[in-house]
Amino acid sequence: MTREEKSVVIEELTAQLADNTNIYLTDISGLDAATTSNLRRACFKSNIKLAVVKNTLLEKAMEASDKDFGELPTTLKGNTSVMYSETGNAPAKVIKEFRKKSEKPLLKGAFIEEAIYVGDDLLDTLVDIKSREELIGEIVTLLQSPAKNVISALKSSGGTIAGIVKTLSEREG
Numbered sequence: 001m002t003r004e005e006k007s008v009v010i011e012e013l014t015a016q017l018a019d020n021t022n023i024y025l026t027d028i029s030g031l032d033a034a035t036t037s038n039l040r041r042a043c044f045k046s047n048i049k050l051a052v053v054k055n056t057l058l059e060k061a062m063e064a065s066d067k068d069f070g071e072l073p074t075t076l077k078g079n080t081s082v083m084y085s086e087t088g089n090a091p092a093k094v095i096k097e098f099r100k101k102s103e104k105p106l107l108k109g110a111f112i113e114e115a116i117y118v119g120d121d122l123l124d125t126l127v128d129i130k131s132r133e134e135l136i137g138e139i140v141t142l143l144q145s146p147a148k149n150v151i152s153a154l155k156s157s158g159g160t161i162a163g164i165v166k167t168l169s170e171r172e173g
Contacts, residue, residue, distance in 0.1 A: 006057060013053065013061035020084040022112050024091040025072060026105040028052075029079035035102055042094050049084040058082065070116040075108040087133075088112045092126035 001009075017023065028036065043050040055076035062069045083091040095105050109118040110126060117126060130138075 009054075009057050010060050010064065013058055014064045016051075016082075016084060017061055017065045017067060020086075021114075022085045022088045022091070022110075024083040024085070024095075024110045025075055025108040026081045026083060026091075026095065027079055027108055028081045028105045031102065031104055039094075039098055039105065042098060043083065043091075046090045046094050047086060048091050048094060050081060051084075052079070052081045055080050067111070067114070069111055071118050072109045072111060072116060075118060080108065081105065087131045089127055089129045089131055092123055092129070096123060096127050 028039065031039065040050055058080060059073050059076050062073055083094075085091050091110070092107070095107060098105065107120045107123050107126070109116070110122075111117075112126070112129065
């Protein structure tokens with residue numbers, strides 16, 4: 001690979017790092033072609049982009065990036081694959097599910113919404129991270145609960161103020 005080709009790859013990697021808020025570094029070395037193909041298929045179904053990268057080029061892209069990757073560059077040893085995802089926990093779920101049948105992929109580290117995770121032992125922690133959509137759903141549910149109580153109180157009491165107060169006081173007690 002010429003210097004020009006390397007600089008183009010570094011620019012592309014830097015752009016990918018800038019465009020994604022959820023980045024997983026994994027090791028998929030040793031997987032045969034069929035298993036790797038299955039992993040790629042699983043990633044595609046979960047809207048995850050999987051790319052095998054050269055450590056030195058990725059490290060230079062991390063340095064050129066505006067993001068602070070903390071300890072992640074220290075994990076760039078051996079074979080490295082990068083998983084990019086819009087959902088913070090999607091790659092962790094794919095890795096965990098895939099490891100039911102295989103020892104790999106191993107999690108080297110992750111950059112999720114500016115938080116740094118290093119080590120395969122954090123896989124379960126990453127699986128449990130709630131996505132932005134899940135958090136918004138929980139907040140909406142919490143906000144709807146009081147309104148639902150008032151509406152059901154209005155319906156059940158015939159709409160009188162005394163009936164509403166009585167119904168609400170019974171529910172709270």
